[in-house]
Amino acid sequence: MRRSLCLCVSLGLVLCCAGPALAQKETDVIIAIVNDDVITLKDLKDYVAGIYRQLKVENHSEREIQEIMATYEEKGIDQLVEDRLILAAANAKGMDIRTDAVNKKLKEIQAKYPNDDAFLAALGNQGMTVTDLRNKLTNQMKARYIVDLEVREKVFVNPQDVTAYYNAHMDEFTRKTKYNLQSIYVSFNNGKQNARNKAAEARAKLAAGQDFDKVAKDYSEMPSVGVIEQGQMVPAIEKEVFALKTGQVSDPVEVEGGVYVFKVVGISSGNKETLEDAKEAIYNKLYETQFRESFRIWIDKLRKKSYVEIRA
Secondary structure (H helix, E strand, O other): OHHHHHHHHHOOOOOOOOOOOOOHHHHOOEEEEEOOEEEEHHHHHHHHHHHHHHHHHOOOOHHHHHHHHHHHHHOHHHHHHHHHHHHHHHHHOOOOOOHHHHHHHHHHHHOOOOOHHHHHHHHHHOOOOHHHHHHHHHHHHHHHHHHHHHOHHHOOOOHHHHHHHHHHOHHHHEEOOEEEEEEEEEEOOOOHHHHHHHHHHHHHHHHOOOOHHHHHHHHOOOOOOEEEEOOOOOHHHHHHHOOOOOOOEOOOEEOOOEEEEEEEEEEEOOEEOOHHHHHHHHHHHHHHHHHHHHHHHHHHHHHHHOOEEEOO
């Protein structure tokens, strides 16, 4: 979670190389002003495109790219303004990034490629140079460090809050008993009595020891239900199934659209996670919540101290 948040906080801080030329009228449209910094529509387009290019160069998965880009495409102008404010705050602090730190990050990205030529080709495909990437990394590090200094290092989660959360959210830490079910389903499409008869035949064959897969192939109109826990199925099914032991076959169970026959192939007993086992996850959750709240307060303060005008 922290990693994803850091990406969204600082990923787009430096504009990437411009894409195809836009009409002059469109590129000159001013959509925001941050202090003395004018932001045009072209800046915003380059900003969003630059984030995508860097993610591709850094070899993020398509899923990660889609999730991150969805945030920027929805709130691009707000994110761009925030990034400008964060970078301005870092520069105001005189924050400087060591060359060796940037080189280390650059080498980590290069290591994802089989050789230097492949890395340079990937940069070229995204319209970037090594200098472009180095500048982006430098400003992203500035953003991360200023956020760490002003926000993250000031977040504190009281151990008592962890215990209180655990006691107030017991359901989150209670794992219910799970049943792994094979099932045969016959619909009422050809009549209720016909479905009941077929389900009874299937059940009799299973009780006689015939192979479930073979019987299901002959009778069932749907795949097996699989793993379920209490609260996931209709009461009629749960009442029948949760009374069975492993290897037992249920009587036919009627539901709104047809008839089921179940066989229990496995039972996983429920248990309650202890505070000791759960405390790390709870701490991380509470920390993340506090961080988001503190970060938002800090950004709002930066806005109030700055001149920000959004025209879009």
